[in-house]
Amino acid sequence: MKPHANWTEFATDVGPRFSSYLQSLKRGEIESWLHRTFWLFSFVHEGIGSKISKNKEAARILQPLLTEVHDILRGIVHSQEAVLLAATVLQARTAFEIHCTIKFIAGSREPMKYADRFRRYADVERFSYQTGSAKAPKLNDAQKEDIRKRCPEWFKADGSLRSRMNWTAEQDTDSIKKIAAAVGLLDPYLRGYAISSKITHGSPMGKNLYMGEGGMFFVANPLLCNSQAVIGAGDCLAAMVEFCEFAGVQMPQEEVLKHLVDGKSLGGLLNEEEF
Known part of the structure; x- marks a missing residue:
């Protein structure tokens, strides 16, 4: 088979046959x-x-x-x-x-508790982006402190984020695998x-x-x-x-x-x- 001269020639030749092939798989x-x-x-x-x-x-x-x-x-x-x-x-x-x-x-027996955590975790993610991306919108000190106060489940006593904590804020369900099991x-x-x-x-x-x-x-x-x-x-x-x-x-x-x-x-x- 003669090689194609360029990609447009390749597409013109192969494209219709490839489409037919995909149709045959349906x-x-x-x-x-x-x-x-x-x-x-x-x-x-x-x-x-x-x-x-x-x-x-x-x-x-x-x-x-x-x-x-x-x-x-x-x-x-x-x-x-x-x-x-x-x-x-x-x-x-x-x-x-x-x-x-x-x-x-x-x-859950307490659906509003977990729904509220799910909602508030959006701010925790905003907080975490401060150290993860130079392009992330910057939070000022007052905004950071507000998030710490409203979302204490995800922060240590020194104000830093806890490691390996998802939206549930509980170790028993801190991964999708554990949530799936639950x-x-x-x-x-x-x-x-x-x-x-x-x-x-x-x-x-x-x-x-x-x-x-x-x-x-x-x-x-x-x-x-x-x-x-x-x-x-x-x-x-x-x-x-x-x-x-x-x-x-x-x-x-x-x-x-x-x-x-x-x-x-x-x-x-x-x-x-x-x-």
Whole structure:
């Protein structure tokens, strides 16, 4: 085969064939389920702030997370269609973490306590940026002292930040792994992070995700991409269910729960063990 003279010639020649190749990898039942998930989520999410009927203050603190989840779910739909494993995995990982956060706060005996900590932790992060980035907006001494007073859980007696403290401000739940265990999602955490960490941290084992019969290729095995998309979208919808039950938001519950069951059945068709 004659080498291409330049990248535009390469794109003109290879582009249409590459698009056809991606089309050949599609599985209609996966795309159909993902699109239905997106529109079901979108229907429930529309105007959700006006639908909150209980735990109102805590629910409004959590509400922005649903907007992020909505964005993530849309990304998962498009990433799966383009067989973008790295993008799908990273979005699924974020969806899982948000699902854990909402489930932890909503299921707590003191939801407002943890919702308030989640809200105040934004200021703790602002404080921590002062030493981490020269470009971060600078806080003056009065602003720093105000944060110390309002957020004492995260500071030592000398006014410095405690190490390894997340938004919960408790050692028993100071990592996503511990939060996942606390809400009964440790098994999904262990399964999901085994794959996502290879992508997130650039593991040398990541090469296995891109190996095929002809060697290494930048389009990963579509079955793995499909599986991660279904798992991630499921977490998006599950996060919505947790929020709605906590906030007293009406939703087509039977339809949503059936859709989640259908997703789990669909995920069962995709065997990740071979990867």
